[in-house]
Amino acid sequence: MYAVLLALAAFASALGVQEPIIDSEGRVEYFNPNLNGGSMLDNVGGGLGEPLNVIISGTSSPSVLTDDGVLNFARAIGFSEECFDIHLGAPQTANLGDGKGWTNQLIEFRQDYGNDGIGTCLESLIGGNHFRVWRQNGTLANSGALFFAVSKEEPLTEEHDVIPNGYNIGRDLLVSAALGDTEFYSVKYRTRARNITGLLAPGDTGVNHNISTDGIVTLLTVTIL
Numbered sequence: 095m096y097a098v099l100l101a102l103a104a105f106a107s108a109l110g111v112q113e114p115i116i117d118s119e120g121r122v123e124y125f126n127p128n129l130n131g132g133s134m135l136d137n138v139g140g141g142l143g144e145p146l147n148v149i150i151s152g153t154s155s156p157s158v159l160t161d162d163g164v165l166n167f168a169r170a171i172g173f174s175e176e177c178f179d180i181h182l183g184a185p186q187t188a189n190l191g192d193g194k195g196w197t198n199q200l201i202e203f204r205q206d207y208g209n210d211g212i213g214t215c216l217e218s219l220i221g222g223n224h225f226r227v228w229r230q231n232g233t234l235a236n237s238g239a240l241f242f243a244v245s246k247e248e249p250l251t252e253e254h255d256v257i258p259n260g261y262n263i264g265r266d267l268l269v270s271a272a273l274g275d276t277e278f279y280s281v282k283y284r285t286r287a288r289n290i291t292g293l294l295a296p297g298d299t300g301v302n303h304n305i306s307t308d309g310i311v312t313l314l315t316v317t318i319l
């Protein structure tokens with residue numbers, strides 16, 4: 095039996111097919127991005143990257159996982175699209191091990207300081223929390239999960255560097271804002287969190303700005319009520 099399982103596992107890995115991480119009802123939450131050439135660090139250039147430190151589970155309500163859905167959810171938890179759609183940094187790429195290779199971020203959100211339009215411009219000036227989004231939806235791993243690279247930044251005067259401990263702090267602030275019940279544009283969300291270790295290596299190896307992380311990735315499951 096064991097030999098058969100080993101043979102099956104070898105066959106699966108030869109095909110590049112991954113084992114999904116499933117919930118108690120057998121539904122796919124996400125796939126480990128560290129396989130098929132993927133990484134839990136995105137790519138900012140120069141061989142460095144920023145941690146993908148929050149995952150929105152593939153078991154979330156399907157409409158949360160769409161482009162429009164994640165925008166509404168981001169607004170419910172205090173973020174909005176970049177200041178008048180002006181990108182203040184180059185797009186980053188990530189490889190979620192899903193067979194799509196390195197792809198550009200889908201969208202970038204900034205803390206909105208209580209005002210969708212002007213608030214994100216304020217964030218650009220005074221600094222604050224922000225995140226970039228990718229979707230795990232390739233042929234080798236099609237969970238539909240969203241991966242966020244979250245970091246808290248310095249003001250523009252500091253050239254938008256990440257603050258000390260800004261990856262852990264950014265993640266924890268986003269998670270605190272998301273937990274429990276939130277609402278935007280008449281859509282009500284209920285969000286649960288679970289921490290995952292073993293996906294992202296703790297420390298600062300390969301991490302942009304040499305800022306160390308605790309290696310924790312928080313999985314959020316977002317249900318529309």
Ligand SMILES: *[C@@H]1O[C@H](CO)[C@@H](O)[C@H](O)[C@H]1NC(C)=O
Nearest residue numbers: 161200229230231232233236
């Ligand atoms: C995956 O997501 C991207 C970005 O939203 C989209 O363009 C693409 O069609 C999706 N692929 C599948 C297989 O759903």
Ligand SMILES: *[C@@H]1O[C@H](CO)[C@@H](O)[C@H](O)[C@H]1NC(C)=O
Nearest residue numbers: 262266287288289308310312
């Ligand atoms: C996840 O880890 C962070 C950092 O240690 C902690 O603050 C938070 O309470 C943890 N969340 C859960 C759901 O365990």
Ligand SMILES: *[C@@H]1O[C@H](CO)[C@@H](O)[C@H](O)[C@H]1NC(C)=O
Nearest residue numbers: 298299300301302303304305
């Ligand atoms: C980051 O750490 C590496 C290895 O310790 C060091 O060589 C490099 O100068 C550091 N870079 C910065 C920007 O501090």
